[in-house]
Amino acid sequence: MSLLELDDLSVTYTIEAGEVPAVRGVSLTLEAGAALGIAGESGSGKSTLAMALLRLLPRGARVGGRILLDGEDVLTMKWGRLRAVRWAQASIVFQGAQHGLNPVHRIGDQIAEPLLTHGLAGPEAARGRVAELLRQVGLPDWRARSYPHELSGGQRQRVMIAMALACSPRLIVADEPTTALDVMVQAQVLTLIKRLVAERGISLVMISHDLSVLADVCDRLAVMYAGRVVEHGPSREVYHAAAHPYSRALAAAFPTVGDPASRLAPKGLGGDPPDPMRLPGGCAFHPRCPVALEECSTLDVEPRPAGEGREAACVHVREKEQEAS
Ligand code: ADP
Ligand code: MG
Numbered sequence: 001m002s003l004l005e006l007d008d009l010s011v012t013y014t015i016e017a018g019e020v021p022a023v024r025g026v027s028l029t030l031e032a033g034a035a036l037g038i039a040g041e042s043g044s045g046k047s048t049l050a051m052a053l054l055r056l057l058p059r060g061a062r063v064g065g066r067i068l069l070d071g072e073d074v075l076t077m078k079w080g081r082l083r084a085v086r087w088a089q090a091s092i093v094f095q096g097a098q099h100g101l102n103p104v105h106r107i108g109d110q111i112a113e114p115l116l117t118h119g120l121a122g123p124e125a126a127r128g129r130v131a132e133l134l135r136q137v138g139l140p141d142w143r144a145r146s147y148p149h150e151l152s153g154g155q156r157q158r159v160m161i162a163m164a165l166a167c168s169p170r171l172i173v174a175d176e177p178t179t180a181l182d183v184m185v186q187a188q189v190l191t192l193i194k195r196l197v198a199e200r201g202i203s204l205v206m207i208s209h210d211l212s213v214l215a216d217v218c219d220r221l222a223v224m225y226a227g228r229v230v231e232h233g234p235s236r237e238v239y240h241a242a243a244h245p246y247s248r249a250l251a252a253a254f255p256t257v258g259d260p261a262s263r264l265a266p267k268g269l270g271g272d273p274p275d276p277m278r279l280p281g282g283c284a285f286h287p288r289c290p291v292a293l294e295e296c297s298t299l300d301v302e303p304r305p306a307g308e309g310r311e312a313a314c315v316h317v318r319e320k321e322q323e324a325s
Contacts, residue, residue, distance in 0.1 A: 001071050003171060003203050004030040004053075008065035010227075011048050011057065020276050022048040024227035025065070032170065035197055035204040037214030037235065039250060040224035041273045046207045047095070049224075050175045053205070054086055069171070087114040091164040093157075095176035100160050101148040107159050108134075108144025114166045133162040137192060154185035158192065165196065172197075173205045178213065190217060211247075212254040215239035220309075223247040226274055226284035229303065233310030243312035245292075246285045283314070291316060 011023040023045040030036045038046050051057045053067060055074060067074040069090060077085065091114075094100050101110060111133055112126040121129055131141040137158040148156055157177060164172050174193065178186040194217050197204045208214050214221055215235045222232035223246060231244040242248040253269045271288040274280055280287050286296035293315060303311040304318060 002029040002068075003032040003034075003070060004028075004205070005068040006049075006065070007068070009049065009052060009067060010064040011045070011052050012062045012064075013048075013058075014060050014062070018277055021279070022061075022227055022276055023052065026224075026227075026229050027065075028222055028229065028232065030171075030203055030205060032203055033201045034220065035206060035218040037211075037218035037221040038205065038207045038224060039209065039211045039214050039221060039247075041209055041250070041269070043273050043276070044224040045227040045276075046209075046224055047175055050092060050173050050205070050207055053173055054090060054092060055082060056092070084118070087164075087169065088118050088120070088167040089169050090171040090173065091167070091169045093160045093164045093172065093174040093177050095179055100163070101156060103148050105147075106144065107146050107148065107151070111144070111159065111163050111166055114163065118167055120167055129166070130162075133165055134159075136165065136196065137162045138188075152185075154181050154189060157181060157189055161189075161192065161196070165200075165202075168200075169202070171203045171205070173207070175207045176209070177206070179208065179210075186213075193217060210254045211239055211250050212256055223250060226279055227276060228284065228313065230285065230314070231306070231310070231312040232303075233306065233312075234308075237307065237310060243306035243310060243317055244314045245289050245316070247312070249288075249290075 006026055006028045009023055009026045013020040013022055026049060038049065040046055052063055053074065057063065063075055069085065108130045111130045115121040115126045115129060130144050134141055134143055139155060139158055177193065178189045181189060190213065196202065206214060206217055218235050220232065221235045221238040222229045223238065223244065225246050231238060231242060231247045238247055239251050242251055249269050274284055282297040282299050286292040289296065296315060299315065301313050301315055303313045306312040306317045
């Protein structure tokens with residue numbers, strides 16, 4: 001059994017102007033101990049998907065499909081069970097650590113909180129565990145007494161990772177964990193995440209707009225466009241020999257990990273992602289696609305086999321296979 005299985009997941013926000021289909025029929029699996037990267041430009045539905053995993057979406061978001069965590073459907077779980085699962089089985093590190101830390105509480109107390117609320121440690125044991133967690137993320141013990149504003153952005157992100165690790169979850173979801181950091185610090189935090197995942201056998205879902213970052217950390221990659229997974233497969237192949245034109249464009253936009261020129265604004269990716277409320281007909285990528293055919297404006301193809309353990313939702317994929325056979 002996979003640790004995480006998304007089956008036809010969809011999320012639709014309702015706003016005054018109408019419906020926003022942010023995630024549209026995503027099916028993905030993650031094996032225990034593996035790392036899955038989710039890539040895509042801003043607005044492609046990555047954070048919505050991450051929040052759906054632990055039912056952290058705002059009220060008014062409609063969720064469909066199934067999210068199986070260790071075989072249990074997160075979407076139908078009772079509240080008590082959901083509270084037990086959060087932090088202890090799966091935890092999320094959000095983009096920009098400011099959001100996750102309370103400015104008026106000391107770092108140590110905040111890391112200890114999930115331990116105490118889950119009854120995994122008493123106050124004394126929690127102090128010891130906090131010191132251990134701080135060391136594991138490369139911070140000295142005495143940082144437990146600091147307040148968030150006394151730390152740099154990179155240090156705060158390390159604290160968020162320590163919090164996420166506190167209850168020894170089996171799954172960590174990291175949503176753009178290094179995007180707000182400068183290049184040097186980004187590399188350090190990525191190394192830390194890679195090490196922790198490898199040493200502790202934790203499963204990771206890492207989200208980024210930067211394909212190079214994900215290829216560096218993850219075994220498998222899923223590329224999202226307009227709420228859909230347009231390609232998924234082994235990292236190296238998706239990054240170096242993408243089957244979908246959008247993945248190719250994204251890979252070209254992020255040639256090296258932490259490349260300062262392309263880090264925040266994808267270069268060479270012409271045009272903008274579509275407004276989910278006004279998705280173009282056919283393949284949502286066709287207006288920006290350099291190899292679009294006429295049929296792409298009416299035909300929205302399902303993901304197709306694109307090699308060993310790979311799928312891509314593009315008409316050209318079948319052409320390639322036919323040429324090869
Ligand atoms: P990403 O993380 O890939 O940038 P998001 O999941 O944040 O993408 O957003 C996906 C789409 O959903 C975007 O069009 C965004 O504007 C919309 N969206 C996100 N949150 C909300 C919300 N609370 N209400 C309405 N629309 C939202
Ligand atoms: Mg996001």
